[in-house]
Amino acid sequence: MNGYQFNFSTPEQQGVKSEAILEFLEAVLQCRTQNMDQDFHSVIIARHGAVIAEGWWKPYAKEMQHMLFSLSKSFTSTAVGLAVSEGLLTVDDLVTDYFKDECPAPTGYLAQMRIKHLLSMSTGHIVDTMGFLQEREDGNWVKAFLNVPVEKEPGTHFLYNTGATYMLSVIVQRVTGLKLINYLQPRLFEPLGIINPTWEECPMGYNTGGFGLSIRTEDIAKFGQLYLNQGILNGKQILPKEWIAEATCSHISNGSDSNSDWCQGYGYQFWRCRHNIYRGDGAFGQYCIVMPDYDMVVAITSGLKDMQIPLNLLWDHLLPGICEDKLPESAAYQELMDKLNSLKVLLPEGDGTSEITEEIAGKCFTLDENEDHMESISFTFEKDTIHLHITACGKKQTLNAGIGTWAAGYLESFDKKVPVRLTGTWQSSTTLLIQCRLVETPFAKQFRFTFNKEGLIVETKGNVGFEEPGWNRILGK
Template identity: 30%
Template sequence: MNQMTLQQAIAPLNLRSCLISTRGELTFEHYRDDRTASEIAKINSCTKSVLSSLICMAMDQGLLPAPSSSVAEFFPQLRRDPDTRKQEMTLEHLLTLSAGFRWSEFGGLNSFPKMTRSPDWVEYVLEQPLADAPGIRMEYNSGLSQLLSAILVQASGMTTARFAEQYLFGPLGIEEYQWEADPQGIHTGGFGLKLRPADLLKFGQLYLQQGRWEGAQLVSRERLARSVTTAMHAEAPRRGGYGWHWWTDSYLLAASDGKPPAAIPFYYARGYAGQFIYVLPEPQTVVVLTQDNKRGKNNPPADVFSEHIAPLFVNPNWL
């Protein structure tokens, strides 16, 4: 497969964008139209991975304590909660979505919409009962991302967006963005950020380069590596694992020439309606996909990465 056949394969999918960078060079670029390249758009839960980078930076700078530190250091009301297990919550439990709250993002408890309709999102999250002791299992919970954003505000003395401008967006040359905030003015940790596709590619490239950008180490190599390493198994029906607000997985290559099948590990940011940033340490590739197709359970969006892009890596010289 080559660039032309890839272009033909994705043409019917109505993607907003598909960008591929290999070894630091843009090797494939597709936009739905001329406007898409320059306009910012919602990245939905990919916001979580951006927040993860900011938390790592704050830890590197000594603004935040170790990942094993108690969340109650930032929210003392947890020490007064009748369920004393809440005092066991750590920063890492928030990052790995394993804090133990009884929460279903959509459907069931419908926790996420209820949070966004509440007058104080942070208090809403903290007041939820526990279903498990912290650290037992992953439960997808954008409320935990909101707690992390609030913690970053406490630790840094600036808004989450201002911290991002100073330590991430500025160095990467990201000049235009929009970021929603809760009623207390805390920027949304789990969603609500708008960026251009090319800026998502820069963010992925920063991670591929192990936190280094134009000679500066924006995120320490050690902290970055820990953040994208599987910490929890993903909850069904999702596959793979979860690190610090990053998903982890691998693509299985078919056996050939008598060799056993091999797997290409990768990690990725994922947002509702088809927003993705894939980082593949080998073969030194970043893939950005953006869409705006809101399809139901009976008509799920195509898995563009596994169906059309990952097979390209069978042939490392496809470009």
């Protein structure tokens, strides 16, 4: 596929101090924990249209797609902007005009809701509608959204509402006859050179809109560059500059904390930030950050508990190192390249073997009922690898964990093969710790196996989640 490609440059050629990027990376490293809940997976920094720094924390890699969560919303907004430019709809259209079969006689504030209110998270709802959509027994998310009470006048109240973005996806499909992803394919993805994007669907077959898109980090950066370039790539107007101005300005207040980048105003599925910066972002640390005053784009994927931290680090360390003119070559540049080429997540601490491996090798442990649906597990050991033989949901599979390194594999889950990387270490003579990273997502999980006379204790914990992860305990015999 032909499409937009970045040029590459040294930071100094584009007026950025390598020392500033190094300081940012060092600050990132200081945030890491053994709980895996403040892990960066990738970063790309581009200035004046050229990539000046890019890196992936092993085992994450350049070619991998990454789940975007709510960063998907900014792409849905873009689809709406393209549909507006083609004369298929306007942001002032009433939402219910597109759902006459589902809602033939709207009343109250629902009847006043317009597309611009979906875009700006100002629908008038007082709770995020997404839960109602996902709980709908017949799978009709559209009816679920239309049945949620609208208790405030649309346009007067900000409430982050993923269900609103879903409705934008439905509207785009209804006016174009194409699923959101298919509508964007020739208009956005192909011109940007975005390869093999995937997008989750609702039970009715509409793309979920507010989440579910997966692309590479490079693709996130290209998307940001399109917005920074006022919709122009390779000399062609891909997206109207009028839409970019409209989508990225503040349409509604979302708080008064001057130090929070969640309280600087909200656009059409974009967040305003301090320093005249704006971003699209997704849960657990997926970012497309556009800095018009600095002619810079930053793309980040991660598995983060606190999403304000990366923004603070960028403002504190990167911004002071940006200059108007080119800078002389710096010895720090080679140090920066070495740092970027050696990035890696923390490996768990411990020993490579235990005195009990021969005793437990091949022994099958039957597990109590658990949320991971594991029914039984056994272990075999080689010098550099731990083999986990698991039966889950009636299916047998073997996962390999590297010792002191990461082993690649696939987790078979509900007829899907999910790419994973695993590592293992002995924390004591009887306790084996396995880390499993779902490398195309923000998620990772720890499995702590403690062997005793009664059998096996399995403790599991995720890194991040919409609820605070905790250790779950499973007994095995």
